[in-house]
Amino acid sequence: DVQLVESGGGLVEPGRSxxxxxxxxxxxxxxxxxxxxxxxxxxxxxxxxxxxxxxxGATTEYAASVKGRFTISRDDSASVAHLQMSSLKxxxxxxxxxxxxxxxxxxxxxxxxxxxxxxxxx
Amino acid sequence: SYVLTQPPSVxxxxxxxARVTCAGSNxxxxxxxxxxxxxxxxxxVVISYNSGRPSGIPERISGSNSGSTATLTxxxxxxxxxxDYYCQVWDDSSDSHVIFGGGxxxxxx
Numbered sequence: 001d002v003q004l005v006e007s008g009g010g011l012v013e014p015g016r017s018x019x020x021x022x023x024x025x026x027x028x029x030x031x032x033x034x035x036x037x038x039x040x041x042x043x044x045x046x047x048x049x050x051x052x053x054x055x056x057g058a059t060t061e062y063a064a065s066v067k068g069r070f071t072i073s074r075d076d077s078a079s080v081a082h083l084q085m086s087s088l089k090x091x092x093x094x095x096x097x098x099x100x101x102x103x104x105x106x107x108x109x110x111x112x113x114x115x116x117x118x119x120x121x122x
Numbered sequence: 123s124y125v126l127t128q129p130p131s132v133x134x135x136x137x138x139x140a141r142v143t144c145a146g147s148n149x150x151x152x153x154x155x156x157x158x159x160x161x162x163x164x165x166x167v168v169i170s171y172n173s174g175r176p177s178g179i180p181e182r183i184s185g186s187n188s189g190s191t192a193t194l195t196x197x198x199x200x201x202x203x204x205x206d207y208y209c210q211v212w213d214d215s216s217d218s219h220v221i222f223g224g225g226x227x228x229x230x231x
Contacts, residue, residue, distance in 0.1 A: 045208050047220035064217035097164055106153035107212045107220055110176060112164040
């Protein structure tokens with residue numbers, strides 16, 4: 001089956017760090033760009049970060065709200081994407097989804113994981 | 123920064139047609155995606171590249187994009203269409219390149 005499975009969420013104090021992982025199966029990971037998208041409780045979707053596939057240099061982009069605090073990476077040998085989050089704030093509390101870009105000429109997320117919850121609280 | 127504006131809610135009776143709009147500056151020049159999200163579930167793309175329907179999405183669901191408004195149209199609405207719908211684009215000039223609209227809650231009366 002084609003699927004994305006997130007892990008690593010939990011309760012963390014403000015200012016601390018957390019690392020999320022997205023394990024994929026059922027498709028050739030290295031062919032696809034990947035993204036993290038979050039959703040605060042009762043709110044809408046907010047894009048967090050993306051990483052292009054190795055053919056495009058695995059370059060990264062970040063939302064202004066997380067730039068300098070979060071780092072997205074990928075391990076193509078293990079078919080895993082990571083999101084390293086540091087200096088966490090209460091406003092980072094959200095469900096974090098891993099998503100696959102479909103690979104076309106614009107960004108369209110055709111496969112999503114079920115999400116992992118991150119709660120930032122004292 | 124580029125902004126996408128959606129109505130917070132749309133209501134429609136079963137069997138009728140629902141239209142969800144997504145307004146943005148010259149959005150007609152961009153590629154628009156639409157996602158459906160049901161309670162407790164991850165989003166699912168229902169329209170990509172303005173009007174493309176991914177495999178498994180019924181023909182009742184369609185998209186259009188012109189000028190300053192993109193529209194998601196759901197014909198012969200069913201109870202199972204009740205969900206939140208989000209539009210999304212890529213914008214090179216924004217600090218945050220992937221832009222989502224605020225979402226629209228579709229209620230089936």
